[in-house]
Amino acid sequence: MNSMGNKKTKCLLIHGFGGGVHEVQPLADHLMGHRYEVFCPTLKGHSATKKDMKKATYTEWIDSAERELLRLKEAGDEILLIGFSMGGLIAFNLACKHNIKAIVTINTPIFYWNLFRVFLNLVDDIKCKKCNHIKRYIKAKGNSPFLAMIQFLLLLRQTKAKLAKINCPLLIIQAEDDDTVRRKSVDYIYKHVSSEKKKIRYFHEGGHLILLSPMADQVCFCVEDFIQDQ
Template sequence: MKKIGCLLIHGFGGSVYEVSPLAEYLERKGYGVICPALKGHTGRKEDLRGITYHDWLDSAEMALMELLESHDYIFLIGFSMGGLIAINLASKYNVSGLITINTPIYYWDFKRIYLNIVHDLRNKEYTNIHRYMKSSGNTTLSALFHFKLLLTRTKPIIRNVKCPLFVTQALDDDTVRKQSARYIHERMSGKRKKLRFYDHGGHLILRSSSASKVMEDIWTFINEIE
């Protein structure tokens, strides 16, 4: 029986925490899964200093090499900025499929951020406010600069991706605007591509009430390709 390997790539300033529910789900399905920690993403702001987007690409590529050694089918799954990295790898290697989750082309939905803050204040929950404060304190200006460079580099590469594609996007994501999903889906040149929006889930959709549906859809996509 041929072996399926999945490379899960977390987002900018984040960690494997963002994708671990999906990793555990796919492992239960019998797939080989690797979730590399991108260089500098230790949770400490100072560790991002001097790190470039090339380092992030290298972190993911090294993990891909490990999967390629022992698996017949490889699926690249990128969350947020991890989707940009996955697009770069899919344009370079012959993989079985590419899945992007809330991957940015157009970022920061300021209307949604405002509504989230109002919701927190009215309900005295402060969940979103704490998340925004934590996010702003976990990165550096140089890291933000290299995120932008990675985005700029990736946009023209999308057309080079010819493997099957599944683009997923939460409509209430405050970090990535829904137009990003359409941009990726429309510009990818392969014939087998799928786009799915979810009404709820926010940016950390794999940690939301929509996670089970997203994971099931990803598993279905992999099985259809396999």
């Protein structure tokens, strides 16, 4: 069993904006296969209809993850937070309030929409006579009501002001071909957190949904290695 002394390490895995647990399931399965206890809460408003997404606030998104965190902490076990995309912002908020063993962020935005990469993806669709990227952009727009986007921007703004309070070990993972998160987000996070133990790991490919890409296995082993080092 993965533990330190008598305390076990439990992993709280937080999905992204407009998505769901499916975005992070490959990582959850990998870690559970290596005998880690992994928990993946569904954020408020992300489990049903677009109408529910419109009603949910960013504080309710945070509360959804915090309730699971508090439940896990009842046993006195150590908690490691893993946040995909917006889930990384939520992880930072939780770490400001609770004692956290370490944090992993995966494609977490500070600066969003890499328009040049979006352009390249659309060109690729045209050249290859396919619509993979176009379909994904249309689906993303449908999953992102205007009111929900406002809540995301509020979450982003208030999280940036809290980064200096983050002092636990941190691993920042970023796909270089991510069309949703601009690469300078990594530099911003690295510069503004107070963690003495922090590292960056870039992956050349994988896109925003890197855990659903052919790079997923490499990312999973990277996260596992980081957890074992803590």
